[in-house]
Amino acid sequence: MSQPNTLPTVKLLIGGELVESTTREWRDIVNPATQEILARVPFATEAEMNAAVASAKEAFKTWRKTPIGVRSRIFLKYQQLIREHMKELAAILTAEQGKTLPDAEGDVFRGLEVVEHAAGIGNLQLGELANNVATGVDTYTLLQPLGVCAGITPFNFPAMIPLWMFPMAIATGNTFVLKPSEQDPMVTMRLAELAMEAGVPPGVLNVIHGGADAVNMICDHPDIKAVSFVGSTRVGTHVYNRASQAGKRVQCMMGAKNHGIILPDAHKEQTLNNLVGAAFGAAGQRCMALSVLILVGEAQSWLPDLVAKAKTLKVNAGVEDATDLGPVVSCSALERIHSLIERGVAEGAELALDGRKPQVAGYEKGNFIAPTIFSGVTAEMSIYREEIFGPVLCVMQVDSLDEAIALINANPNGNGTALFTRSGAAARHFQEEIDVGQVGINVPIPVPVPMFSFTGSRGSKLGDLGPYGKQVVQFYTQTKTVIQRWFDENEVGGPVNTTINL
Numbered sequence: 001m002s003q004p005n006t007l008p009t010v011k012l013l014i015g016g017e018l019v020e021s022t023t024r025e026w027r028d029i030v031n032p033a034t035q036e037i038l039a040r041v042p043f044a045t046e047a048e049m050n051a052a053v054a055s056a057k058e059a060f061k062t063w064r065k066t067p068i069g070v071r072s073r074i075f076l077k078y079q080q081l082i083r084e085h086m087k088e089l090a091a092i093l094t095a096e097q098g099k100t101l102p103d104a105e106g107d108v109f110r111g112l113e114v115v116e117h118a119a120g121i122g123n124l125q126l127g128e129l130a131n132n133v134a135t136g137v138d139t140y141t142l143l144q145p146l147g148v149c150a151g152i153t154p155f156n157f158p159a160m161i162p163l164w165m166f167p168m169a170i171a172t173g174n175t176f177v178l179k180p181s182e183q184d185p186m187v188t189m190r191l192a193e194l195a196m197e198a199g200v201p202p203g204v205l206n207v208i209h210g211g212a213d214a215v216n217m218i219c220d221h222p223d224i225k226a227v228s229f230v231g232s233t234r235v236g237t238h239v240y241n242r243a244s245q246a247g248k249r250v251q252c253m254m255g256a257k258n259h260g261i262i263l264p265d266a267h268k269e270q271t272l273n274n275l276v277g278a279a280f281g282a283a284g285q286r287c288m289a290l291s292v293l294i295l296v297g298e299a300q301s302w303l304p305d306l307v308a309k310a311k312t313l314k315v316n317a318g319v320e321d322a323t324d325l326g327p328v329v330s331c332s333a334l335e336r337i338h339s340l341i342e343r344g345v346a347e348g349a350e351l352a353l354d355g356r357k358p359q360v361a362g363y364e365k366g367n368f369i370a371p372t373i374f375s376g377v378t379a380e381m382s383i384y385r386e387e388i389f390g391p392v393l394c395v396m397q398v399d400s401l402d403e404a405i406a407l408i409n410a411n412p413n414g415n416g417t418a419l420f421t422r423s424g425a426a427a428r429h430f431q432e433e434i435d436v437g438q439v440g441i442n443v444p445i446p447v448p449v450p451m452f453s454f455t456g457s458r459g460s461k462l463g464d465l466g467p468y469g470k471q472v473v474q475f476y477t478q479t480k481t482v483i484q485r486w487f488d489e490n491e492v493g494g495p496v497n498t499t500i501n502l
Protein backbone atom coordinates (compact mmCIF):
# COMPACT_ATOMS: atom_id res chain seq x y z
CA MET A 1 0.00 0.00 0.00
CA SER A 2 1.23 3.45 -0.79
CA GLN A 3 0.14 7.06 -1.01
CA PRO A 4 -1.95 8.13 -3.99
CA ASN A 5 0.04 9.71 -6.81
CA THR A 6 -0.76 10.78 -10.34
CA LEU A 7 -2.23 7.44 -11.36
CA PRO A 8 -5.98 7.26 -12.01
CA THR A 9 -7.97 6.50 -8.90
CA VAL A 10 -11.01 4.29 -8.55
CA LYS A 11 -13.92 6.23 -7.08
CA LEU A 12 -16.48 5.31 -4.47
CA LEU A 13 -20.16 5.54 -5.44
CA ILE A 14 -22.17 7.14 -2.66
CA GLY A 15 -25.61 8.73 -3.01
CA GLY A 16 -25.38 8.71 -6.81
CA GLU A 17 -22.04 10.57 -6.87
CA LEU A 18 -18.62 9.25 -7.82
CA VAL A 19 -16.56 10.30 -4.82
CA GLU A 20 -12.78 10.52 -4.43
CA SER A 21 -11.86 8.80 -1.18
CA THR A 22 -10.04 10.78 1.49
CA THR A 23 -8.32 7.63 2.77
CA ARG A 24 -4.56 7.29 3.21
CA GLU A 25 -4.66 3.58 2.34
CA TRP A 26 -4.46 2.70 -1.35
CA ARG A 27 -3.66 -0.43 -3.33
CA ASP A 28 -2.29 -0.71 -6.86
CA ILE A 29 -4.34 -2.42 -9.53
CA VAL A 30 -1.83 -4.31 -11.63
CA ASN A 31 -2.10 -5.77 -15.13
CA PRO A 32 -1.16 -9.43 -14.53
CA ALA A 33 0.29 -9.85 -18.03
CA THR A 34 2.67 -6.88 -17.80
CA GLN A 35 2.86 -5.71 -14.13
CA GLU A 36 1.83 -2.24 -15.34
CA ILE A 37 0.02 -0.32 -12.60
CA LEU A 38 -3.33 0.66 -14.08
CA ALA A 39 -4.89 2.64 -11.24
CA ARG A 40 -5.17 2.79 -7.46
CA VAL A 41 -8.08 1.65 -5.40
CA PRO A 42 -8.86 3.26 -2.03
CA PHE A 43 -9.61 1.42 1.18
CA ALA A 44 -12.61 3.51 2.18
CA THR A 45 -12.65 5.25 5.55
CA GLU A 46 -15.20 4.31 8.17
CA ALA A 47 -17.03 7.60 7.56
CA GLU A 48 -17.26 6.85 3.83
CA MET A 49 -18.56 3.34 4.46
CA ASN A 50 -21.15 4.67 6.87
CA ALA A 51 -22.16 7.34 4.37
CA ALA A 52 -22.74 4.64 1.73
CA VAL A 53 -25.01 2.68 4.07
CA ALA A 54 -26.83 5.86 5.15
CA SER A 55 -27.48 6.83 1.54
CA ALA A 56 -28.85 3.33 0.81
CA LYS A 57 -31.06 3.53 3.88
CA GLU A 58 -32.46 6.89 2.85
CA ALA A 59 -33.05 5.78 -0.77
CA PHE A 60 -34.93 2.69 0.44
CA LYS A 61 -37.76 4.87 1.75
CA THR A 62 -38.89 5.69 -1.79
CA TRP A 63 -37.35 2.87 -3.82
CA ARG A 64 -39.28 0.19 -1.94
CA LYS A 65 -42.53 1.70 -3.19
CA THR A 66 -41.40 2.27 -6.79
CA PRO A 67 -43.76 0.50 -9.20
CA ILE A 68 -42.64 -2.78 -10.69
CA GLY A 69 -42.81 -1.40 -14.23
CA VAL A 70 -40.43 1.44 -13.37
CA ARG A 71 -37.94 -0.97 -11.80
CA SER A 72 -38.24 -3.33 -14.72
CA ARG A 73 -37.67 -0.65 -17.37
CA ILE A 74 -34.42 0.43 -15.69
CA PHE A 75 -33.07 -3.08 -16.16
CA LEU A 76 -34.29 -3.19 -19.77
CA LYS A 77 -32.27 -0.05 -20.38
CA TYR A 78 -29.34 -1.41 -18.38
CA GLN A 79 -29.07 -4.60 -20.43
CA GLN A 80 -29.00 -2.48 -23.58
CA LEU A 81 -26.20 -0.28 -22.19
CA ILE A 82 -24.15 -3.33 -21.18
CA ARG A 83 -24.50 -4.74 -24.71
CA GLU A 84 -23.42 -1.44 -26.23
CA HIS A 85 -20.36 -1.29 -23.95
CA MET A 86 -19.44 -4.98 -24.18
CA LYS A 87 -16.05 -4.45 -25.87
CA GLU A 88 -15.08 -1.65 -23.49
CA LEU A 89 -16.07 -3.68 -20.43
CA ALA A 90 -14.19 -6.75 -21.66
CA ALA A 91 -11.05 -4.68 -22.34
CA ILE A 92 -11.07 -3.24 -18.81
CA LEU A 93 -11.64 -6.70 -17.34
CA THR A 94 -8.80 -8.32 -19.31
CA ALA A 95 -6.40 -5.52 -18.38
CA GLU A 96 -6.96 -5.83 -14.64
CA GLN A 97 -7.79 -9.55 -14.30
CA GLY A 98 -5.85 -11.24 -17.11
CA LYS A 99 -8.42 -13.55 -18.73
CA THR A 100 -8.70 -13.59 -22.52
CA LEU A 101 -10.91 -11.05 -24.26
CA PRO A 102 -13.48 -13.66 -25.38
CA ASP A 103 -13.55 -15.03 -21.84
CA ALA A 104 -13.97 -11.49 -20.48
CA GLU A 105 -16.95 -10.99 -22.80
CA GLY A 106 -18.32 -14.27 -21.46
CA ASP A 107 -17.87 -12.96 -17.90
CA VAL A 108 -19.89 -9.84 -18.77
CA PHE A 109 -22.43 -11.85 -20.75
CA ARG A 110 -23.23 -14.27 -17.93
CA GLY A 111 -23.91 -11.24 -15.73
CA LEU A 112 -25.94 -9.61 -18.49
CA GLU A 113 -28.25 -12.64 -18.49
CA VAL A 114 -29.06 -11.93 -14.84
CA VAL A 115 -29.81 -8.30 -15.74
CA GLU A 116 -32.22 -9.53 -18.44
CA HIS A 117 -33.84 -11.76 -15.85
CA ALA A 118 -34.12 -8.83 -13.41
CA ALA A 119 -36.02 -6.94 -16.12
CA GLY A 120 -38.72 -9.62 -15.81
CA ILE A 121 -39.19 -8.94 -12.11
CA GLY A 122 -42.94 -8.49 -12.67
CA ASN A 123 -43.22 -12.23 -13.24
CA LEU A 124 -40.89 -13.19 -10.41
CA GLN A 125 -41.85 -11.25 -7.29
CA LEU A 126 -45.33 -12.70 -7.01
CA GLY A 127 -47.14 -13.72 -3.86
CA GLU A 128 -49.77 -16.44 -3.45
CA LEU A 129 -53.45 -16.18 -2.64
CA ALA A 130 -55.84 -18.72 -1.19
CA ASN A 131 -59.50 -17.81 -1.42
CA ASN A 132 -61.96 -18.70 1.42
CA VAL A 133 -59.50 -20.21 3.86
CA ALA A 134 -62.33 -19.70 6.37
CA THR A 135 -65.77 -18.26 5.89
CA GLY A 136 -65.28 -14.90 4.15
CA VAL A 137 -61.54 -15.00 4.77
CA ASP A 138 -58.74 -14.93 2.19
CA THR A 139 -55.00 -15.32 2.79
CA TYR A 140 -52.30 -13.89 0.57
CA THR A 141 -48.59 -13.25 0.67
CA LEU A 142 -46.55 -10.15 -0.15
CA LEU A 143 -42.86 -10.51 -1.02
CA GLN A 144 -41.50 -7.28 0.41
CA PRO A 145 -37.95 -5.95 0.08
CA LEU A 146 -35.73 -6.18 3.15
CA GLY A 147 -33.97 -2.79 3.10
CA VAL A 148 -30.25 -2.23 2.61
CA CYS A 149 -28.53 -5.34 1.25
CA ALA A 150 -24.81 -5.76 0.64
CA GLY A 151 -22.59 -7.79 -1.66
CA ILE A 152 -18.95 -8.86 -1.32
CA THR A 153 -17.35 -10.23 -4.50
CA PRO A 154 -14.18 -12.14 -5.53
CA PHE A 155 -11.58 -11.32 -8.17
CA ASN A 156 -12.26 -14.12 -10.64
CA PHE A 157 -15.54 -12.91 -12.20
CA PRO A 158 -15.48 -9.15 -11.55
CA ALA A 159 -18.41 -8.53 -13.94
CA MET A 160 -20.61 -11.61 -13.58
CA ILE A 161 -20.64 -11.91 -9.80
CA PRO A 162 -21.50 -8.29 -8.95
CA LEU A 163 -24.25 -8.70 -11.57
CA TRP A 164 -25.46 -11.86 -9.79
CA MET A 165 -26.12 -9.61 -6.83
CA PHE A 166 -27.21 -6.00 -7.18
CA PRO A 167 -29.63 -6.24 -10.16
CA MET A 168 -31.88 -8.79 -8.46
CA ALA A 169 -31.56 -7.08 -5.06
CA ILE A 170 -32.55 -3.73 -6.55
CA ALA A 171 -35.23 -5.15 -8.86
CA THR A 172 -36.95 -6.65 -5.81
CA GLY A 173 -37.05 -3.18 -4.20
CA ASN A 174 -33.96 -3.19 -1.98
CA THR A 175 -31.08 -0.76 -2.00
CA PHE A 176 -27.50 -1.98 -2.16
CA VAL A 177 -23.93 -1.50 -0.98
CA LEU A 178 -21.38 -3.40 -3.08
CA LYS A 179 -17.80 -4.18 -2.04
CA PRO A 180 -15.95 -5.49 -5.11
CA SER A 181 -12.63 -7.34 -5.03
CA GLU A 182 -9.82 -4.90 -4.38
CA GLN A 183 -7.74 -6.77 -6.98
CA ASP A 184 -9.87 -5.83 -10.00
CA PRO A 185 -12.62 -3.29 -9.16
CA MET A 186 -12.45 -1.24 -12.38
CA VAL A 187 -14.87 -3.20 -14.55
CA THR A 188 -17.26 -3.44 -11.59
CA MET A 189 -17.17 0.36 -11.26
CA ARG A 190 -17.86 0.80 -14.97
CA LEU A 191 -20.88 -1.48 -14.57
CA ALA A 192 -22.05 0.61 -11.61
CA GLU A 193 -21.72 3.78 -13.71
CA LEU A 194 -23.80 2.21 -16.47
CA ALA A 195 -26.43 1.23 -13.91
CA MET A 196 -26.69 4.89 -12.90
CA GLU A 197 -26.94 5.87 -16.56
CA ALA A 198 -29.76 3.33 -16.97
CA GLY A 199 -31.73 5.18 -14.30
CA VAL A 200 -30.92 3.50 -10.97
CA PRO A 201 -31.73 6.44 -8.65
CA PRO A 202 -29.08 8.02 -6.37
CA GLY A 203 -28.45 5.97 -3.24
CA VAL A 204 -30.09 2.81 -4.56
CA LEU A 205 -26.69 1.40 -5.59
CA ASN A 206 -23.55 2.36 -3.66
CA VAL A 207 -20.02 1.00 -4.05
CA ILE A 208 -17.31 1.03 -1.42
CA HIS A 209 -13.79 -0.35 -1.77
CA GLY A 210 -11.47 -2.05 0.65
CA GLY A 211 -10.52 -5.36 2.21
CA ALA A 212 -11.18 -7.03 5.54
CA ASP A 213 -12.26 -3.80 7.31
CA ALA A 214 -14.91 -3.04 4.70
CA VAL A 215 -16.16 -6.62 4.84
CA ASN A 216 -16.36 -6.58 8.62
CA MET A 217 -18.23 -3.27 8.54
CA ILE A 218 -20.80 -4.89 6.22
CA CYS A 219 -21.13 -7.87 8.58
CA ASP A 220 -21.63 -5.65 11.63
CA HIS A 221 -23.61 -2.63 10.40
CA PRO A 222 -27.09 -2.67 11.99
CA ASP A 223 -28.71 -1.03 8.95
CA ILE A 224 -27.65 -3.80 6.57
CA LYS A 225 -30.26 -6.56 6.49
CA ALA A 226 -28.78 -9.16 4.13
CA VAL A 227 -25.32 -10.06 2.83
CA SER A 228 -24.41 -11.98 -0.33
CA PHE A 229 -20.84 -13.21 -0.44
CA VAL A 230 -18.87 -15.03 -3.14
CA GLY A 231 -15.23 -15.94 -2.51
CA SER A 232 -13.03 -18.39 -0.65
CA THR A 233 -14.26 -20.82 1.98
CA ARG A 234 -12.05 -19.23 4.64
CA VAL A 235 -13.45 -15.72 4.19
CA GLY A 236 -17.00 -16.91 3.42
CA THR A 237 -17.18 -18.88 6.65
CA HIS A 238 -16.03 -15.81 8.57
CA VAL A 239 -18.62 -13.62 6.81
CA TYR A 240 -21.39 -16.15 7.40
CA ASN A 241 -20.63 -16.46 11.11
CA ARG A 242 -20.09 -12.78 11.76
CA ALA A 243 -23.04 -11.45 9.75
CA SER A 244 -25.43 -14.16 11.03
CA GLN A 245 -24.36 -13.31 14.56
CA ALA A 246 -25.41 -9.74 13.81
CA GLY A 247 -28.88 -11.01 12.82
CA LYS A 248 -28.57 -10.74 9.05
CA ARG A 249 -29.69 -13.02 6.29
CA VAL A 250 -26.51 -14.39 4.69
CA GLN A 251 -25.70 -16.45 1.60
CA CYS A 252 -22.08 -17.46 0.95
CA MET A 253 -20.90 -19.18 -2.22
CA MET A 254 -17.39 -20.44 -1.54
CA GLY A 255 -14.46 -22.58 -2.64
CA ALA A 256 -14.57 -25.79 -4.61
CA LYS A 257 -12.85 -28.90 -5.82
CA ASN A 258 -14.90 -30.06 -8.80
CA HIS A 259 -14.49 -33.61 -10.06
CA GLY A 260 -15.14 -34.93 -13.55
CA ILE A 261 -15.60 -38.67 -14.08
CA ILE A 262 -14.78 -40.30 -17.41
CA LEU A 263 -16.31 -43.69 -18.10
CA PRO A 264 -14.66 -45.74 -20.85
CA ASP A 265 -17.77 -45.50 -23.07
CA ALA A 266 -17.61 -41.68 -23.25
CA HIS A 267 -17.18 -39.91 -26.59
CA LYS A 268 -13.40 -39.60 -26.40
CA GLU A 269 -12.67 -36.59 -28.63
CA GLN A 270 -15.57 -34.47 -27.32
CA THR A 271 -14.82 -35.37 -23.74
CA LEU A 272 -11.13 -34.54 -23.87
CA ASN A 273 -11.82 -31.25 -25.66
CA ASN A 274 -14.39 -30.33 -23.03
CA LEU A 275 -12.05 -31.33 -20.26
CA VAL A 276 -9.07 -29.22 -21.23
CA GLY A 277 -11.35 -26.20 -21.57
CA ALA A 278 -12.93 -26.83 -18.17
CA ALA A 279 -9.67 -27.57 -16.36
CA PHE A 280 -7.40 -24.92 -17.84
CA GLY A 281 -9.68 -22.18 -19.24
CA ALA A 282 -9.45 -18.84 -17.39
CA ALA A 283 -6.13 -20.27 -16.08
CA GLY A 284 -8.15 -22.53 -13.76
CA GLN A 285 -9.44 -19.53 -11.81
CA ARG A 286 -13.10 -20.53 -11.91
CA CYS A 287 -15.02 -21.81 -8.93
CA MET A 288 -16.54 -24.33 -11.35
CA ALA A 289 -13.23 -25.33 -12.98
CA LEU A 290 -12.88 -29.10 -13.27
CA SER A 291 -9.77 -29.50 -11.16
CA VAL A 292 -9.95 -33.26 -10.46
CA LEU A 293 -10.41 -35.90 -13.13
CA ILE A 294 -11.32 -39.48 -12.24
CA LEU A 295 -10.54 -41.98 -14.97
CA VAL A 296 -12.58 -45.14 -14.57
CA GLY A 297 -11.33 -48.56 -15.77
CA GLU A 298 -10.13 -48.55 -19.36
CA ALA A 299 -10.45 -44.76 -19.56
CA GLN A 300 -7.20 -44.70 -17.57
CA SER A 301 -5.40 -45.26 -20.87
CA TRP A 302 -6.64 -41.84 -22.07
CA LEU A 303 -4.11 -39.94 -19.98
CA PRO A 304 -1.46 -39.53 -22.74
CA ASP A 305 -4.13 -38.12 -25.09
CA LEU A 306 -5.25 -35.70 -22.42
CA VAL A 307 -1.67 -34.55 -21.86
CA ALA A 308 -1.17 -34.14 -25.61
CA LYS A 309 -4.31 -31.97 -25.88
CA ALA A 310 -3.34 -29.85 -22.88
CA LYS A 311 0.05 -29.19 -24.50
CA THR A 312 -1.62 -27.60 -27.50
CA LEU A 313 -3.21 -24.83 -25.41
CA LYS A 314 -1.64 -21.45 -25.99
CA VAL A 315 -0.52 -19.35 -23.03
CA ASN A 316 -0.32 -15.63 -23.74
CA ALA A 317 -1.63 -12.25 -22.65
CA GLY A 318 -5.42 -12.09 -22.67
CA VAL A 319 -5.39 -9.34 -25.30
CA GLU A 320 -3.56 -11.49 -27.85
CA ASP A 321 -5.55 -13.40 -30.46
CA ALA A 322 -5.97 -17.16 -30.09
CA THR A 323 -4.86 -17.20 -26.45
CA ASP A 324 -6.30 -20.11 -24.47
CA LEU A 325 -4.91 -19.17 -21.02
CA GLY A 326 -4.01 -15.73 -19.78
CA PRO A 327 -1.91 -15.09 -16.67
CA VAL A 328 -3.11 -15.75 -13.14
CA VAL A 329 -4.25 -12.68 -11.26
CA SER A 330 -1.19 -11.82 -9.17
CA CYS A 331 2.43 -12.68 -8.44
CA SER A 332 1.38 -14.06 -5.05
CA ALA A 333 -1.27 -16.31 -6.67
CA LEU A 334 1.44 -17.65 -8.99
CA GLU A 335 3.81 -18.29 -6.08
CA ARG A 336 1.07 -20.14 -4.22
CA ILE A 337 0.33 -22.36 -7.23
CA HIS A 338 4.05 -23.12 -7.67
CA SER A 339 4.39 -24.06 -4.02
CA LEU A 340 1.40 -26.42 -4.25
CA ILE A 341 2.94 -28.07 -7.32
CA GLU A 342 6.16 -28.58 -5.36
CA ARG A 343 4.16 -30.14 -2.55
CA GLY A 344 2.42 -32.44 -5.03
CA VAL A 345 5.78 -33.68 -6.29
CA ALA A 346 7.10 -34.07 -2.74
CA GLU A 347 4.01 -36.05 -1.70
CA GLY A 348 4.51 -38.53 -4.55
CA ALA A 349 2.10 -37.51 -7.33
CA GLU A 350 3.43 -37.95 -10.85
CA LEU A 351 3.89 -34.69 -12.74
CA ALA A 352 2.59 -35.80 -16.14
CA LEU A 353 2.77 -32.26 -17.55
CA ASP A 354 4.81 -29.46 -15.95
CA GLY A 355 3.56 -26.02 -17.00
CA ARG A 356 5.80 -23.96 -14.76
CA LYS A 357 7.66 -21.00 -16.26
CA PRO A 358 6.37 -20.96 -19.84
CA GLN A 359 8.09 -18.53 -22.20
CA VAL A 360 5.66 -15.83 -23.32
CA ALA A 361 7.36 -13.53 -25.83
CA GLY A 362 6.70 -9.85 -25.18
CA TYR A 363 5.20 -10.55 -21.73
CA GLU A 364 8.20 -11.82 -19.82
CA LYS A 365 7.01 -10.28 -16.54
CA GLY A 366 3.51 -11.80 -16.66
CA ASN A 367 2.16 -14.26 -14.07
CA PHE A 368 2.00 -17.14 -16.51
CA ILE A 369 1.66 -20.83 -15.87
CA ALA A 370 0.79 -23.35 -18.56
CA PRO A 371 -1.46 -26.41 -18.11
CA THR A 372 -0.07 -28.74 -15.48
CA ILE A 373 -1.26 -32.31 -14.91
CA PHE A 374 -0.64 -34.61 -11.97
CA SER A 375 -1.57 -38.28 -12.18
CA GLY A 376 -1.68 -40.91 -9.46
CA VAL A 377 -3.18 -38.35 -7.08
CA THR A 378 -4.63 -39.68 -3.81
CA ALA A 379 -7.18 -38.13 -1.45
CA GLU A 380 -4.53 -37.48 1.24
CA MET A 381 -2.34 -35.23 -0.91
CA SER A 382 -2.33 -31.44 -0.43
CA ILE A 383 -2.96 -30.90 -4.14
CA TYR A 384 -6.21 -32.83 -3.71
CA ARG A 385 -7.29 -31.35 -0.40
CA GLU A 386 -6.63 -27.68 -1.27
CA GLU A 387 -8.26 -25.59 -3.96
CA ILE A 388 -5.31 -24.73 -6.21
CA PHE A 389 -7.18 -22.10 -8.28
CA GLY A 390 -4.73 -22.34 -11.16
CA PRO A 391 -4.37 -24.45 -14.33
CA VAL A 392 -3.45 -27.61 -12.45
CA LEU A 393 -5.43 -30.81 -13.01
CA CYS A 394 -5.25 -33.72 -10.55
CA VAL A 395 -5.93 -37.08 -12.19
CA MET A 396 -7.08 -40.06 -10.11
CA GLN A 397 -7.62 -43.62 -11.25
CA VAL A 398 -10.40 -45.96 -10.01
CA ASP A 399 -12.06 -49.20 -11.17
CA SER A 400 -15.78 -48.36 -11.04
CA LEU A 401 -18.33 -45.56 -11.20
CA ASP A 402 -19.40 -46.29 -7.63
CA GLU A 403 -15.83 -45.89 -6.41
CA ALA A 404 -15.66 -42.52 -8.18
CA ILE A 405 -18.98 -41.42 -6.68
CA ALA A 406 -17.81 -42.43 -3.19
CA LEU A 407 -14.65 -40.38 -3.64
CA ILE A 408 -16.59 -37.27 -4.67
CA ASN A 409 -19.14 -37.67 -1.88
CA ALA A 410 -16.32 -37.93 0.67
CA ASN A 411 -14.81 -34.62 -0.49
CA PRO A 412 -16.01 -31.73 1.67
CA ASN A 413 -16.84 -29.48 -1.31
CA GLY A 414 -20.07 -29.65 -3.28
CA ASN A 415 -19.97 -26.97 -5.94
CA GLY A 416 -20.02 -28.82 -9.27
CA THR A 417 -19.29 -32.18 -10.87
CA ALA A 418 -19.61 -33.83 -14.26
CA LEU A 419 -19.89 -37.31 -15.72
CA PHE A 420 -18.87 -38.22 -19.25
CA THR A 421 -20.57 -41.31 -20.64
CA ARG A 422 -22.83 -42.61 -23.41
CA SER A 423 -24.86 -44.65 -20.92
CA GLY A 424 -28.18 -43.18 -19.80
CA ALA A 425 -28.38 -45.71 -16.98
CA ALA A 426 -24.95 -44.69 -15.64
CA ALA A 427 -25.89 -41.01 -15.94
CA ARG A 428 -29.11 -41.52 -14.03
CA HIS A 429 -27.37 -43.53 -11.33
CA PHE A 430 -24.81 -40.70 -11.01
CA GLN A 431 -27.51 -38.03 -10.84
CA GLU A 432 -29.26 -39.91 -8.06
CA GLU A 433 -26.25 -40.86 -5.93
CA ILE A 434 -23.96 -37.86 -6.22
CA ASP A 435 -24.05 -35.38 -3.34
CA VAL A 436 -23.08 -32.23 -5.22
CA GLY A 437 -25.28 -29.24 -5.96
CA GLN A 438 -24.58 -28.74 -9.67
CA VAL A 439 -24.31 -31.79 -11.89
CA GLY A 440 -23.22 -31.99 -15.53
CA ILE A 441 -23.94 -34.96 -17.76
CA ASN A 442 -21.49 -34.58 -20.64
CA VAL A 443 -21.44 -30.88 -19.67
CA PRO A 444 -18.17 -29.99 -17.96
CA ILE A 445 -19.12 -26.73 -16.22
CA PRO A 446 -22.78 -27.02 -15.21
CA VAL A 447 -23.53 -23.43 -14.19
CA PRO A 448 -27.29 -22.83 -14.39
CA VAL A 449 -28.70 -19.96 -16.46
CA PRO A 450 -30.60 -17.29 -14.49
CA MET A 451 -34.11 -18.75 -14.63
CA PHE A 452 -32.58 -21.35 -12.29
CA SER A 453 -30.34 -20.52 -9.34
CA PHE A 454 -26.69 -21.30 -8.65
CA THR A 455 -26.94 -24.31 -6.35
CA GLY A 456 -23.51 -25.21 -4.99
CA SER A 457 -23.82 -27.32 -1.85
CA ARG A 458 -22.11 -28.75 1.26
CA GLY A 459 -18.71 -27.14 2.00
CA SER A 460 -19.03 -24.84 -1.03
CA LYS A 461 -21.98 -22.95 0.39
CA LEU A 462 -23.42 -21.53 3.58
CA GLY A 463 -27.03 -20.38 3.74
CA ASP A 464 -29.95 -22.11 2.05
CA LEU A 465 -30.82 -19.87 -0.88
CA GLY A 466 -28.58 -19.42 -3.92
CA PRO A 467 -27.84 -16.37 -6.02
CA TYR A 468 -30.07 -15.28 -8.94
CA GLY A 469 -33.11 -17.17 -10.23
CA LYS A 470 -36.19 -17.85 -8.11
CA GLN A 471 -34.23 -18.56 -4.94
CA VAL A 472 -32.75 -15.08 -4.81
CA VAL A 473 -36.20 -13.50 -4.94
CA GLN A 474 -36.86 -15.36 -1.69
CA PHE A 475 -33.48 -14.33 -0.32
CA TYR A 476 -33.97 -10.61 -1.00
CA THR A 477 -37.58 -10.44 0.24
CA GLN A 478 -39.52 -11.00 3.41
CA THR A 479 -42.75 -12.91 2.98
CA LYS A 480 -45.59 -11.19 4.74
CA THR A 481 -48.82 -13.16 5.06
CA VAL A 482 -52.05 -11.20 5.11
CA ILE A 483 -55.24 -12.84 6.35
CA GLN A 484 -58.15 -10.67 5.30
CA ARG A 485 -61.86 -10.46 6.01
CA TRP A 486 -64.35 -7.79 4.93
CA PHE A 487 -67.89 -7.26 6.11
CA ASP A 488 -70.93 -6.35 4.03
CA GLU A 489 -72.86 -3.33 5.19
CA ASN A 490 -75.73 -5.62 6.26
CA GLU A 491 -73.64 -8.35 7.84
CA VAL A 492 -74.08 -8.71 11.54
CA GLY A 493 -70.76 -7.86 13.08
CA GLY A 494 -69.08 -10.01 15.68
CA PRO A 495 -65.59 -10.60 16.87
CA VAL A 496 -63.34 -11.99 14.15
CA ASN A 497 -62.20 -15.31 15.43
CA THR A 498 -60.53 -17.14 12.63
CA THR A 499 -59.33 -19.83 14.99
CA ILE A 500 -62.94 -20.88 15.61
CA ASN A 501 -63.86 -20.55 11.93
CA LEU A 502 -60.87 -22.63 10.93
Ligand code: NAD
Residues within 6 Å of the ligand: 152, 153, 154, 155, 156, 157, 179, 180, 181, 182, 210, 211, 212, 213, 215, 216, 230, 231, 232, 233, 235, 236, 238, 253, 254, 255, 256, 286, 287, 387, 389, 415, 454, 456, 460
Ligand atom coordinates in the same frame (compact mmCIF):
# COMPACT_ATOMS: atom_id res chain seq x y z
P1 NAD B 1 -11.41 -14.12 -1.25
O1 NAD B 1 -12.20 -14.89 -0.30
O2 NAD B 1 -9.96 -13.91 -0.99
O3 NAD B 1 -12.04 -12.66 -1.44
C1 NAD B 1 -13.43 -12.48 -1.57
C2 NAD B 1 -13.81 -11.15 -0.92
O4 NAD B 1 -13.49 -11.21 0.47
C3 NAD B 1 -13.05 -9.97 -1.51
O5 NAD B 1 -13.96 -8.90 -1.72
C4 NAD B 1 -12.02 -9.64 -0.45
O6 NAD B 1 -11.74 -8.26 -0.35
C5 NAD B 1 -12.65 -10.12 0.84
N1 NAD B 1 -11.65 -10.58 1.81
C6 NAD B 1 -10.43 -11.14 1.54
N2 NAD B 1 -9.81 -11.47 2.70
C7 NAD B 1 -10.63 -11.11 3.71
C8 NAD B 1 -10.55 -11.20 5.14
N3 NAD B 1 -9.48 -11.70 5.74
N4 NAD B 1 -11.59 -10.77 5.87
C9 NAD B 1 -12.69 -10.26 5.28
N5 NAD B 1 -12.80 -10.14 3.92
C10 NAD B 1 -11.80 -10.55 3.15
O7 NAD B 1 -11.63 -14.82 -2.70
P2 NAD B 1 -10.89 -14.50 -4.06
O8 NAD B 1 -9.49 -15.00 -3.99
O9 NAD B 1 -11.15 -13.11 -4.48
O10 NAD B 1 -11.74 -15.44 -5.05
C11 NAD B 1 -11.44 -16.79 -5.28
C12 NAD B 1 -12.28 -17.72 -4.41
O11 NAD B 1 -13.66 -17.47 -4.65
C13 NAD B 1 -12.08 -19.19 -4.74
O12 NAD B 1 -12.06 -19.91 -3.55
C14 NAD B 1 -13.30 -19.55 -5.57
O13 NAD B 1 -13.67 -20.91 -5.54
C15 NAD B 1 -14.33 -18.70 -4.90
N6 NAD B 1 -15.46 -18.48 -5.79
C16 NAD B 1 -16.61 -19.15 -5.51
C17 NAD B 1 -17.70 -19.02 -6.34
C18 NAD B 1 -18.98 -19.78 -6.07
O14 NAD B 1 -19.98 -19.45 -6.66
N7 NAD B 1 -18.97 -20.78 -5.22
C19 NAD B 1 -17.63 -18.18 -7.46
C20 NAD B 1 -16.44 -17.50 -7.70
C21 NAD B 1 -15.36 -17.65 -6.85
